[in-house]
Amino acid sequence: MGSRYGTIVMGPAGAGKTTFCSALIEHLKMNRRSCFYVNLDPAAEDFAYTPDIDIKDLISLEDVMEELHLGPNGGLIYCFEFLLENLDFLTEPLEDVTEEYLIIIDMPGQIELYSHVPILPALVKTLTRGSLNISMCAAYLLESSFIVDRSKFFSGTLSAMSAMLMLELPHVNILSKMDLVKGQVARRDLKRFIDPDTSLLQDAPESGLKYEYKTGVDNGDADEKSTMLAGETFASLNRAVAQLIDEFSLVSFLKLDAQNEDSVGTILSYIDDCIQFHESQEPKEPNDQLDDMDVDGMG
Incomplete structure (x- = not known):
């Protein structure tokens, strides 16, 4: 049995x-x-x-939350811990997958x-x-609407970089939608976001964040209030995040429109390059290609 090939699709909730x-x-x-x-x-x-x-054939989040009285995040962690204790559920079917297949693993959106x-x-x-022995690439999706809020975009970029460092896999980072x-x-x-x-961040528009003084609570001293009013704390944090991303120089994005076949094909070509899929495939004669015309394409 040769190597297998796959991609694990990750990203925050709502990324597509x-x-x-x-x-x-x-x-x-x-x-x-x-x-x-x-x-x-x-x-x-x-x-x-x-x-x-x-995975729902093994365990579902709804059942875990109901039976163990856990919240969505705690329940999700429990589901994955249960999966790790019962890995045969996942590994045994994958043993029969041959190198001609692309294994696509769809992950949940909890950033934890x-x-x-x-x-x-x-x-x-x-x-x-x-x-x-799956040759695997991670595809990390970030919703393109994040670029409207630049501090939110850099926060999402930092999450992508964190996943890259944690998983130690070849990564394709994607701006979806x-x-x-x-x-x-x-x-x-747009090129500056890619x-x-x-x-x-230096020419970002005003964030619109305002400090609201409330009676009956500790609002801090006047200096703190002034700093928050000016948004200096947030600006300083954003600059630190951006500097960290810049120093690592790991993250760049591909553009994805899931409704556009050419766009999807371009993303797939990058995934194939990362996992070196085509290098393992035998060249086909024209007659072989005709014989494949009835292949379903799904496992």
């Missing part, structure tokens, strides 16, 4: 991860490529394509998994080593 997975599967089907779809979001319900492996707890690195090590900002951001300005330019 499942939509991207569906668009990726559709693109693979259109191009006569096989894929194996894994859902690891124990709260997900609606899918355009039925997952080959669904990518920055605070060691659960995901442990899972990635299991998948990328041993008998599975580009159709939402079409016409709102000039192409020249390769994050820290000077964006």
Whole structure:
């Protein structure tokens, strides 16, 4: 058995991860490529394509919250701890996946998994080593509407960098839902977000944050109030975050419009390069390609 190939799709809630997975599967089907779809979001319900492996067949977030009286975040952590204790649920079906398939792993949106707890690195090590030996790339999605609020954009960029450092995988960082900002951001300005330019914070518009003085509570001294009114504390924090991102020079973004086949294809080409997918594939004769015309494309 040769190496296997896969991508793990991550990012904050609402970034469009499942939509991207569906668009990726559709693109693979259109191009006569096989894929194996894994859902690891124990709260997900609606899918355009039925997952080959669904964590909800093992454990669901709704059941955990109801039976253990946990909140959404605590329940999610419990679900992944339970998965790590029952890894055969995930690894045994993957043993039968051949190198022609692209394994697509759809992750939940809770940012704690990518920055605070060691659960995901442990899972990635299991998948990328041993008998599975999956050559894997992480696709981290950040919603393009973040660029409207520059401090929010740099916060999201820092989260992407944190995931890169924590997982130690080749990464493709993606600005998703580009159709939402079409016409709102000039192409020249957009380039400064694709390769994050820290000077964006220097000419950022006023944040609109105001200090509201309240009676009956400790509002701090006058100097603190003045600093908060001026927004200096937030500006200083944002500059520190931007400087950190700039010094590491790790994060740049690809643009994604999931409704555009060319856009999805471009993202897939970057993923294939990261996992060196095409290097393992045997060249096909024209007759072989005709024989593949009836391939479904789904595992």
